[in-house]
Amino acid sequence: MDKHIWEEFVELERNPKQIERCEKNAEYRSMQTIRHTLGRCSYSNKQYKLDEESNVKVVPKATTDKWLMGHQRPDGSVHPSAIEAHKKVLEAKEKNKGKGLSSDDHLVSPELEEVFPCKRKDIIRGYSSTMSKKQCEMAAVASAALQNRDTDHEERMQAIESTMGIVVGKMASFQTLLGMLGGKVDSVIQMMIANAAAQGPISTPSPEKGSTTYPAGVHSRVMETEDSAPCTLDVGQPVQLLDNVGKVVALGSIVAGVTVHGRKVKPNERKVYIEQVYDQKALVWDAPQGDGYVVLSQLSLPTWLIWAEDRLVGLLNS
Incomplete structure (x- = not known):
């Protein structure tokens, strides 16, 4: 390792431009409101799996639709920090649709460029100036994954509730049957207890031979x-x-x-x-x-x- 590396590190950390850049990056990170994780599965691979499981395109192809979907919660409501921007993007989409324009084939969304004006080289930003187009796509995939999970959980709970209903019905029938048998069961049990008490254990007649006690008949x-x-x-x-x-x-x-x-x-x-x-x-x-x-x-x-x-x-x- 270069012995002067720490000197360069200290000098870099004291550089005013570097300090300003770090503060700016920290501010951007604190403004990000979506933080999804899919473990070791990439967002592209997760999107492929979701499409394959449901046999439909759960994540839209168009960048505009990905942005809109990525800013919606599983219940369909829009994230509070994106309500105003979400409304503007929808209006821009409807306006372009009325003109016969489609953004499905565009890598860069005209609607997002209209709502978030910037130079093309600076990338389209989403929530604010901190959400890139790639992050919008990641948010859409994560949102679809959450919706898919909630649907699976709901179906499983319905199946469990149905099974529990059947079990409860059978238990009620069983209790009714026991109630009908009531007196007869008690009579049989009392008879068995009386027979067991009358019969008792049988032992070998000669204890000095090391005899052992066994149940009757054995x-x-x-x-x-x-x-x-x-x-x-x-x-x-x-x-x-x-x-x-x-x-x-x-x-x-x-x-x-x-x-x-x-x-x-x-x-x-x-x-x-x-x-x-x-x-x-x-x-x-x-x-x-x-x-x-x-x-x-x-x-x-x-x-x-x-x-x-x-x-x-x-x-x-x-």
């Missing part, structure tokens, strides 16, 4: 043997494998090891060598295991599996 499916183990499961001990409702689905034995088919045995699990399957449709614990085993019918017996320790019932060696 415990009868557990195989009762005289060799039920106390609580601990040792390596080599025969075990019954239970499913999630306490039904015996397979027979095997505890084996040593911390991995099965590349999977680590967790503290609440045991490695089991399965020799016999009683229920082919029973689900494998924490499936899939091995080669994608999900049900016991997929096993090639004998084989090893991981099973939850609280779903194993130990049998004493005969």
Whole structure:
């Protein structure tokens, strides 16, 4: 970097002409009343997208029409700072139209030149002396984008309100149906509560064998043997494998090891060598295991599996 650049910078900032130019630019910027942003999408590309979405030219071709549209709000009202100028431009357009003149093919608008007189090299100005012709076009595109967004929001809200009306109607019908059923539903519920209280839980008759309490009708499916183990499961001990409702689905034995088919045995699990399957449709614990085993019918017996320790019932060696 040039070591004298800061000297030039200070000298430039102290230059009276530069100071006057900066003040003038700051005044112009403060007078601009439209500041639209479309993210990374350019105004030309946004105009193309708007035209493609609606299949019509949402942004007019003529510079005069772009200026008029760019100074209107989504509700059709004119921006307060442009009311007088907007009226003059409309009058000039109607006057030229009465003469049979059209500005559609003109890059520079005759109406704007008439209302905002200036030299052609100085560019047409819009709101005041701070709005260029390009900024008028950008304002028109932004205005069209806002109108398009508001229309989309209105259509979505109408669809949501229609859906909510249908849902409310169905809820009212459902409440009416519940009211009609009223007494019958209460009778059924009371009957179910009475039956459940009368039936109660069923337990194994021998607590010293490490029995467990199951819901009524489930415990009868557990195989009762005289060799039920106390609580601990040792390596080599025969075990019954239970499913999630306490039904015996397979027979095997505890084996040593911390991995099965590349999977680590967790503290609440045991490695089991399965020799016999009683229920082919029973689900494998924490499936899939091995080669994608999900049900016991997929096993090639004998084989090893991981099973939850609280779903194993130990049998004493005969």
